[in-house]
Amino acid sequence: QQPPLQDMTLFRQQAFVAGRWEDAPDGKVKQVFNPANGKLVGTVPNLGADATRRAIDAANKALPDWRARTAKERAQILRKWFDLMMANQEDLAILMTVEQGKPLFESRGEIAYAASFIEWFGEEGKRAYGDVIPGHGRDKRIVVLKQPIGVTAAITPWNFPAAMIARKVGPALAAGCTMVIKPSELTPYSALAMCVLAQRAGIPDGVVSVVTGDSKPIGAELTGNPIVRKLSFTGSTGVGKLLMSQCSANVTKVSLELGGNAPFIVFDDADLDAAVAGAMASKYRNAGQTCVCANRIYVQGGVYDRFAEKLAETVKAMKIGDGLDKDTKIGPLIEEKAVKKVEEHVADAVGKGAKVLFGGKRVEGPGTFYVPTVLTGVTADMLAMREETFGPVAPLMKFDSDDEVIRLANATEFGLASYFYSRNIQRVWRVAEALESGIVGINEGIISTEVAPFGGVKESGIGREGSKYGLEEYMEIKYLCFGGI
């Protein structure tokens, strides 16, 4: 079942290494399935360490010329890439929905979001300013330069098949770095389509490669090859820790965007309609499969019942289905394993006394669908409150005081996003400062934008993506000390 694209050349079933489209030398492939119906979409080459090494060598060869260009010259090419992504937004969105499952309106949104990183960082590359520091002696002058780190690598997940790549490759290329990318085995086609457009935009051979195949051999080469000076990874905390330890061999720098376990807090003084809208957006976007999805919902006693009712009413109205159907509001989960995890979390909660206000079951038939769910009477010991569910389940737990909810919210090893709704200015400041997370949504459920620094504290990661801080992740600081002046 091939994706129905206007421009079928965007559907590439080959890897993009050193500016060439290629198959595996031994003909091995990996299959890609549509989670909405379980049907085969196509295959990609199952490449390994050799192809990865060639991609790294090509990135190294392409580096001197790319690095030497002015930021403006690089920006002009990135701008073309952005324009091409937007001109092909519909095809890219269809391709994404077919391999990933999210509803088409979300895929369109993700393509625009992904493209925005390419555009924004192209511009920001022009502002990679250094410093002039007053010297420490009469004859001394100090100048600080920012220089591209060199050859970089990216390993990306399936939940945002285009955006997770764009927010790495955008700043990398803008800074003057080159990059080898390994997309998720589950969603390689969005990455490959972006390469088709990168080539059309005039990005030179070797500056960007996409290697498809098994994660372990490719990951081992990307982390072990001393030419690679930086790895940017988005994915699970377990794999992030493994890659970080692999990178220690060569002291390869890392940026890590790992798991979250986001608290979403509704205080008695919240605008309840806004809180419901925020919870809907944060919880059910991408069927609950984002690392900033509200995972634990804490609602203060005075508004608990009303919030639960309003949320359940809104959830009931969501149309489940194939993301290509235009009425679909929520698509399938990525694979069977994901449905099993959601079932486990719901069964555990119900077993410990939670009530299913709505949903609480999978959709029978083909595809890996789970009905969007609202649970009430939830307590802190339930799996759904301790682990990232990564599915469309909203567990609602009642709380009394600010201190209590802050303690509960922070009682996790994760610290990516948190959210709360309140209209009291003192409370807003106090809670915002007390929450242990890299991102806080205040009366806001959607926090992702290319202009702001996205990233986590604690075990949620290292580094930031987006904004001027995201560019710095791809630059080294060099300090020049002039003496005898």
Ligand code: ADP
């Ligand atoms: P998710 O739960 O989002 O699938 P993973 O951490 O398993 O998170 O996957 C994120 C990315 O990391 C994917 O591209 C996957 O192929 C890759 N990956 C998984 N295991 C490894 C590994 N051992 N080495 C390198 N990459 C890996």
